[in-house]
Amino acid sequence: MKFNVLYTAITAALITIATSCDSDNDNNDGNSTVPTPVAVESITLDRSDITLVVGETASITVHVSPDDAEYDQVTWNSSDPKTASVDNDGTVTALADGTASITAEAGGKTATCTVTVTDVTAPAQIGDYYYSDGTWSTEPDKSKTIIGIVFWTGNPTADDAVLAKDHPECTHGLVVSLDQQVSAWQTNYEAYGKTVSEWIQDNAPGFSLPITAGGIDDPIQKIVGYNNTKAIEAFNASFDNSQWPVDAVSASVTYRTAVKAPSETSDWYLPSPKELSLLCCGELTGNIVITQPVMTNVKLINAQIEKIKGAPISKNSFWSSSEAYNPQQPLSRYAAWNYYFNDDMKIPLSYSFKDWNEYARVRFVLAF
Numbered sequence: 518m519k520f521n522v523l524y525t526a527i528t529a530a531l532i533t534i535a536t537s538c539d540s541d542n543d544n545n546d547g548n549s550t551v552p553t554p555v556a557v558e559s560i561t562l563d564r565s566d567i568t569l570v571v572g573e574t575a576s577i578t579v580h581v582s583p584d585d586a587e588y589d590q591v592t593w594n595s596s597d598p599k600t601a602s603v604d605n606d607g608t609v610t611a612l613a614d615g616t617a618s619i620t621a622e623a624g625g626k627t628a629t630c631t632v633t634v635t636d637v638t639a640p641a642q643i644g645d646y647y648y649s650d651g652t653w654s655t656e657p658d659k660s661k662t663i664i665g666i667v668f669w670t671g672n673p674t675a676d677d678a679v680l681a682k683d684h685p686e687c688t689h690g691l692v693v694s695l696d697q698q699v700s701a702w703q704t705n706y707e708a709y710g711k712t713v714s715e716w717i718q719d720n721a722p723g724f725s726l727p728i729t730a731g732g733i734d735d736p737i738q739k740i741v742g743y744n745n746t747k748a749i750e751a752f753n754a755s756f757d758n759s760q761w762p763v764d765a766v767s768a769s770v771t772y773r774t775a776v777k778a779p780s781e782t783s784d785w786y787l788p789s790p791k792e793l794s795l796l797c798c799g800e801l802t803g804n805i806v807i808t809q810p811v812m813t814n815v816k817l818i819n820a821q822i823e824k825i826k827g828a829p830i831s832k833n834s835f836w837s838s839s840e841a842y843n844p845q846q847p848l849s850r851y852a853a854w855n856y857y858f859n860d861d862m863k864i865p866l867s868y869s870f871k872d873w874n875e876y877a878r879v880r881f882v883l884a885f
């Protein structure tokens with residue numbers, strides 16, 4: 518009988534344990550518990566629109582809310598795969614000029630980003646925004662860094678043999694910087710006592726001389742700012758000239774560090790009188806030494822600058838990279854050409870003593 522009692526006690530205990538374990542998996546009503554999946558409430562993208570040039574890529578990041586939502590995966594789709602494709606991780610590739618909608622979907626919720634693709638081979642236009650990556654567009658692209666405004670289109674290497682040699686790819690046009698500075702042309706010109714061009718003629722024969730009269734056949738009529746700037750850089754680099762450097766060209770060299778230009782450009786330089794005339798008036802027929810100012814081009818450029826809250830080209834005189842030469846005025850050897858961006862000036866292009874800086878400014882350009 519003792520054995521039967523022990524057996525009965527053990528059996529009862531096991532039944533109690535089994536019943537207890539089963540009850541752990543039951544609700545109060547006796548039904549089995551199954552966790553309810555957390556549904557996706559919304560998804561968002563880190564950008565709502567992108568502008569790309571053909572060949573460029575961009576990554577879109579998606580966020581699913583709530584963080585513990587359950588879903589299989591994020592799927593991506595392009596409304597026009599021939600314009601912009603998208604892969605499984607949200608990387609968009611620009612393929613052709615046009616617009617496409619990139620849509621991400623997760624858990625039945627969607628979010629969309631509009632992708633605008635432009636073809637960089639399309640010719641630049643006056644007033645286009647020019648970016649640090651060497652592209653341009655008519656309207657500002659907030660995803661890129663604007664460094665200047667296109668103010669002339671054409672081949673700037675046509676007149677400038679040095680530019681053609683150093684940067685044969687720069688055949689699209691000219692860009693003006695978004696900044697300007699107060700500067701003399703050459704503060705210690707009197708102590709130097711000669712023209713910079715005299716030194717260049719004797720020591721840097723690979724350059725055309727940055728000195729010009731105002732005649733129709735003189736260099737003043739040509740796009741030669743790059744040549745002039747590089748020639749004067751050679752002058753400034755000589756230890757013999759360390760006491761009287763050309764300040765305006767030193768400023769352009771410093772600006773290259775402050776505002777990086779694309780490698781396929783000329784980088785920033787001090788414009789020639791012709792380039793300043795183009796910036797102010799656009800292309801003129803015949804002599805750029807005019808007696809009535811034409812402000813058409815600069816007004817267009819300033820309107821574009823104002824859209825991005827940049828510094829407009831002020832109504833000041835801007836130094837060129839050209840020294841002045843007038844046989845009838847011996848003191849002209851101590852002067853450099855400047856251009857007044859002021860419609861009150863009867864003759865906008867003139868020359869002034871090199872240490873003048875009261876109303877003098879410098880603004881830089883690059884060829885692209």
